[in-house]
Amino acid sequence: xxxxxxxxxxxxxxxxxxxxxxxxxxxxxxxxxxxxxxxxxxxxxxxxxxxxxxxxxxxxxxxxxxxxxxxxxxxxxxxxxxxxxxxxxxxxxxxxxxxxxxxxxxxxxxxxxxxxxxxxxxxxxxxxxxxxxxxxxxxxxxxxxxxxxxxxxxxxxxxxxxxxxxxxxxxxxxxxxxxxxxxxxxxxxxxxxxxxxxxxxxxxxxxxxxxxxxxxxxxxxxxxxxxxxxxxxxxxxxxxxxxxxxxxxxxxxxxxxxxxxxxxx
Numbered sequence: 001x002x003x004x005x006x007x008x009x010x011x012x013x014x015x016x017x018x019x020x021x022x023x024x025x026x027x028x029x030x031x032x033x034x035x036x037x038x039x040x041x042x043x044x045x046x047x048x049x050x051x052x053x054x055x056x057x058x059x060x061x062x063x064x065x066x067x068x069x070x071x072x073x074x075x076x077x078x079x080x081x082x083x084x085x086x087x088x089x090x091x092x093x094x095x096x097x098x099x100x101x102x103x104x105x106x107x108x109x110x111x112x113x114x115x116x117x118x119x120x121x122x123x124x125x126x127x128x129x130x131x132x133x134x135x136x137x138x139x140x141x142x143x144x145x146x147x148x149x150x151x152x153x154x155x156x157x158x159x160x161x162x163x164x165x166x167x168x169x170x171x172x173x174x175x176x177x178x179x180x181x182x183x184x185x186x187x188x189x190x191x192x193x194x195x196x197x198x199x200x201x202x203x204x205x206x207x208x209x210x211x212x213x214x215x216x217x218x219x220x221x222x223x224x225x226x227x228x229x230x231x232x233x234x235x236x237x238x239x240x241x242x243x244x245x246x247x248x249x250x251x252x253x254x255x256x257x258x259x260x261x262x263x264x265x
Contacts (some may be wrong), residue, residue: 002029003118006047008040008066009055009082013258017051018082018105025111027118037061041069049077051117053101056083056148057210064145067098073139076124078117080137084209097146100135103209156205160186160193167191171207175225175243177220187243202226215239215259216252 005028009015015033022028032047034040037060044052052070056063067079084103099113157168173188177200184195184203197203200220204212207220214220221239228240230248237251237259251259 002027003050003114003121004029004031004047005009005051005053006030006032006034006040006043006049006077007053008034008037008058008063009053010035010058010106011261013254014055014082014103018110021105021110022114023084024107025114028114037063037066040066044070044075044077045073050121051078051080051114052122053080053082056081064141067136067140067141069138079119080113080117098140158186158195158203160188160191160195161192162193167193172211172222172224174207174212174221174222175241176247176249177203178220178249187241187247189243192243213255213258215255216250219249221249223262229259 005022007015007022009016009018012035015035018074019030019033022030027088028051031049032043034043037058040052040054041062054063054066063081063083067081070077070079079098081098081100082103082105083100099116101109101113152231157170158174159166159168161167169186169191175187175189177184177186177195179185179200184197184200186193186195186203195203197206200218202216204214204220211224212220213220213223223242225242226239227246230238230240232238232250234253236253236256239249239251241249243246
């Protein structure tokens, strides 16, 4: 029997992508989607899924708050958090009763999470009383929230090489980072230096995903440091950044839609 799933994420593209990956894994029927926490609660209550893929970082009700209400209401659905938190915060999720996926979702890791959810769902059907006793508790959720918040709120400092010196910069000082000739350049108001990270994916994983957007495969920008958005051909955009050179950074076609939605362009 297929697992009946609901996908919750405030970004349509993320919901579509996860739905596609679940289709590739097989054995999962996506019976509903929700774009925010309140919609998630009503959809879950109405459809009674086996598993909920729950984005953590959502405006309004966060994924954690949705999970709390599900636990309080005695919902049977398995919870799989989907998060862009970095690997340092992820160990907070190591609780037997919950699972997590790190964005961007890896298909192999998704398959493991689905198998775990299937085992727990089968266990629920065979022995619901023992399953209820072993389910996630509010105390466990609170512990996860506390650990994640502590680890994520530490101000990330990054080392960049400027000439022969290494300088430490706060993440929120970064205006943008670009990859060219296998070298990552990081630009702040005072400095332009190179990073020891080998890929933009690695650098992005250490930064706040709500602030740093991968607007192009070669460019990562701090959305708080955009000076101007310039319309370009084919309804695309170029970002003019707040550095001294007013650097222009292209936005890829896939990210243009996200930018339009976020800034109501």
